[in-house]
Amino acid sequence: MGKTWDEINERISSGSAVVLTAEEFAELAADVGVKEAARRVDVVTTGTFGPMCSSGVVLNFGHSDPPIRMSRITLNDVEAYGGLAAVDTFLGVTQQSASRGLEYGGAHVIEDLIAGKAVRLRAWSSGTDCYPRTEIDTWVRLEDLNQAYFFNPRNAYQNYAVAVNSSDRVLHTYMGTLLPRLGNATYCSAGALSPLLNDPAYRTIGVGSRIFVAGAPGFVAWEGTQHNPNQQRDEHGVPVAPAGTLAVIADLKRASTRFFAAASMTGYGVSAFVGIGVPIPVLDEDVAQTLALTDADISATVFDYGVQRRSRPALGRVTYAELRSGAIEVQGKKVPAGPISSLKKAREIAAELKRWISEERFTLAEPLKPLPQPGEQGVKPLEIRSEEAI
Amino acid sequence: MPRKRLDLTFPPRQATKPITYHLVKDFDLVPNILRAQIHPGQEGRMVLEVTGRKEDFDAGIAFLESEGIVVRPAATDICLDEDKCVLCGLCTAVCRPGALTLNGAGDELVFDxxxxxxxxxxxxxxPRRAITLTF
Structure with a gap:
């Protein structure tokens, strides 16, 4: 006996839907069984808050008088893309400031904009008959802009690697500082709270899904870049290494600094913590089965970042419960483990999304188009070849 | 045996004298250098953990002060800017002595x-530049 999307949305609209976070649902399922939990609960909310480098914003500044066709653009000395229409731009989170390097970048500009701070906009152009101005130097706030929205090409990775370093030197990576000779391990997933780990086969999450992005209501726009449904899966059908991803879109003007935070990764560069939450309708017992999984049921693969190649050696598999205990065993050695993805924020996001649905009647959207399914596509490498070899 | 952490500031002219040797040899103290930045001809700084009996300790401090060294109790805290911190936990991954950990629920930072x-x-x-050491 299942429920339909329409039935669930009617309950949300009438204020009678039963909504739990993924952690709460797993507890209930442990108490009363998955079948009964599936019957009682309409929606389960998920959340994650980790560095997501493939994120950025589309901005439209409006026209100055006389107007300018901006071809080189900086915001607080961080370069934004100048290859769109006159006053449109895309600012990526990893772009670094020309003057402050990785201490300030695109992510910091976005955080400042969300915080309501004024940002210095400078742009240059060669000047045209229709856009005669060649230079502009002004200050803008988020409220001054016409459109400002996230377009994040790759967020909410379905599982991620556990990073260790077998080499003899300290490595500074996007997974943080990795100490030599397996001195530590870092991991980056909300585990049992993570959106795509709760819908491993992409049954309910697809293009058009209504989601939470950095505190703003948004949508899944497309599959994320490097979406890899063919990743190895466990007995529950859950990937054991980085697999599916989401491209998301959402209004920057409704975002919150509670759920978006710039990150400076020493020795690596700038990134941004982005909060993503996805509601999952409990359509049937099959959906409920994976919603009921806990950190003890979900595992990740340990990869050796000491080998600086595309394919890093896998050194085994550990569960998120083991990782959360603060230490894992790798090659017979006890290795201290620390997270990069904030569990506290993930919980806040799942709770906030639950509040949206329960109190603000935030309804769910059935996907307009499914994400690529297992077996449909993988990830291609980039081969280095000459023109003659094509 | 009492153990104290001291923050020593050396005047420029003092920077070459082996004070830890004297603490060991003359006062029977066990100094453990936690941090030191001392260059000849410049003001220097050292954070020293000293273990020893109280009377030896007091005599050792008197010796340091007689040598023109400014002795203060060392800051005993790292300073966390809670507005900036997002509780990611990355600091716990690099803390070799295990002073920074996450609590059992994984959502609070604990500093020992x-x-x-x-x-x-x-x-x-x-990544949030939320931690500073206060001296």
Whole structure:
């Protein structure tokens, strides 16, 4: 006996839907069984808050008088893309400031904009008959802009690697500082709270899904870049290494600094913590089965970042419960483990999304188009070849 | 045996004298250098953990002060800017002595100052630049 999307949305609209976070649902399922939990609960909310480098914003500044066709653009000395229409731009989170390097970048500009701070906009152009101005130097706030929205090409990775370093030197990576000779391990997933780990086969999450992005209501726009449904899966059908991803879109003007935070990764560069939450309708017992999984049921693969190649050696598999205990065993050695993805924020996001649905009647959207399914596509490498070899 | 952490500031002319040798040899103290930045001809700074009997300790301090060294109790805390911190936990991954950990629920940062050796690995690793050492 299942429920339909329409039935669930009617309950949300009438204020009678039963909504739990993924952690709460797993507890209930442990108490009363998955079948009964599936019957009682309409929606389960998920959340994650980790560095997501493939994120950025589309901005439209409006026209100055006389107007300018901006071809080189900086915001607080961080370069934004100048290859769109006159006053449109895309600012990526990893772009670094020309003057402050990785201490300030695109992510910091976005955080400042969300915080309501004024940002210095400078742009240059060669000047045209229709856009005669060649230079502009002004200050803008988020409220001054016409459109400002996230377009994040790759967020909410379905599982991620556990990073260790077998080499003899300290490595500074996007997974943080990795100490030599397996001195530590870092991991980056909300585990049992993570959106795509709760819908491993992409049954309910697809293009058009209504989601939470950095505190703003948004949508899944497309599959994320490097979406890899063919990743190895466990007995529950859950990937054991980085697999599916989401491209998301959402209004920057409704975002919150509670759920978006710039990150400076020493020795690596700038990134941004982005909060993503996805509601999952409990359509049937099959959906409920994976919603009921806990950190003890979900595992990740340990990869050796000491080998600086595309394919890093896998050194085994550990569960998120083991990782959360603060230490894992790798090659017979006890290795201290620390997270990069904030569990506290993930919980806040799942709770906030639950509040949206329960109190603000935030309804769910059935996907307009499914994400690529297992077996449909993988990830291609980039081969280095000459023109003659094509 | 009492153990104290001291923050020593050396005047420029003092920077070449082997004070830890004297603390060991003349006062029977056990100094453990946690941090030191001393260059000849410049003002220097050292954070020293000293273990010893109280009377030896007091005599050792008197010796240091007679040598023109300014002795203060060392800062015993790292300073966390809670507005900036997002509780990611990355600092816990680089803390070799295990002074910074997450609590059982995984959502609060716990600092055990007795384990901290002031290596500043957390200061450098924090992607939010939320940790500073206060002296």
């Amino acid at each position: 100052k007795d384990k901290c050796v002031y290596c500043e690995a957390c200061v450098v690793a924090c």
